[in-house]
Amino acid sequence: GEDVEQSLFLSVREGDSSVINCTYTDSSSTYLYWYKQEPGAGLQLLTYIFSNMDMKQDQRLTVLLNKKDKHLSLRIADTQTGDSAIYFCAEAPGSWGKLQFGAGTQVVVTP
Amino acid sequence: EPEVTQTPSHQVTQMGQEVILRCVPISNHLYFYWYRQILGQKVEFLVSFYNNEISEKSEIFDDQFSVERPDGSNFTLKIRSTKLEDSAMYFCASSEATGPSYGYTFGSGTRLTVV
Numbered sequence: 001g002e003d004v005e006q007s008l009f010l011s012v013r014e015g016d017s018s019v020i021n022c023t024y025t026d027s028s029s030t031y032l033y034w035y036k037q038e039p040g041a042g043l044q045l046l047t048y049i050f051s052n053m054d055m056k057q058d059q060r061l062t063v064l065l066n067k068k069d070k071h072l073s074l075r076i077a078d079t080q081t082g083d084s085a086i087y088f089c090a091e092a093p094g095s096w097g098k099l100q101f102g103a104g105t106q107v108v109v110t111p
Numbered sequence: 112e113p114e115v116t117q118t119p120s121h122q123v124t125q126m127g128q129e130v131i132l133r134c135v136p137i138s139n140h141l142y143f144y145w146y147r148q149i150l151g152q153k154v155e156f157l158v159s160f161y162n163n164e165i166s167e168k169s170e171i172f173d174d175q176f177s178v179e180r181p182d183g184s185n186f187t188l189k190i191r192s193t194k195l196e197d198s199a200m201y202f203c204a205s206s207e208a209t210g211p212s213y214g215y216t217f218g219s220g221t222r223l224t225v226v
Contacts (some may be wrong), residue, residue, distance in 0.1 A: 006155070042115065042217035043154070065131065088154060098167055099146075099215070101154035110205075 006102035018076040020105045022089030037087040084109045113137040117218035132188045132221045134203030144188045144204040193225045
């Protein structure tokens, strides 16, 4: 079956790195995504990674993929207060439009 | 930057009533979606829509649900007879095409409360 799991909460100090973890079950997923939701806003696509990649870096964001363990992580370097949000991991198991989301990780950045 | 607009932001309705949630996708997008998130639970796929017909739907999307693109700009989700368990945040999304390089733009959601 398809399932995506995330830890629900992460507290991090401003300037530190944040690491948000996610596990998924569908090995047929070719793309995995990270979305960000700020209060009162929609889901914003942050980045995605193709399943034949181990790592993708985009400015302060680093995505690591361990396909063997079906583990995905998002690292945010130099976390800022504006990074406080809910972060969703999602996979696309065989159908582009049908994203399978995790429950989201609430990241709280403290000064 | 183009946005997906959803109205209303919050809707309260009595059990058994019909509700219509409205979305204005990005104008050149061709693929449209509805997702929902029950409080404290995961964001769940409901339905995808392309070329004026449903492409795929989930088990949640039963006969009580319907979608429509009544004109060139709106995309609506109708719940015929609401139940308490329909209370959730409903997200509309659109994309220019399918595939991750196009991305999916989500609206800010409509919070539906059924009382």
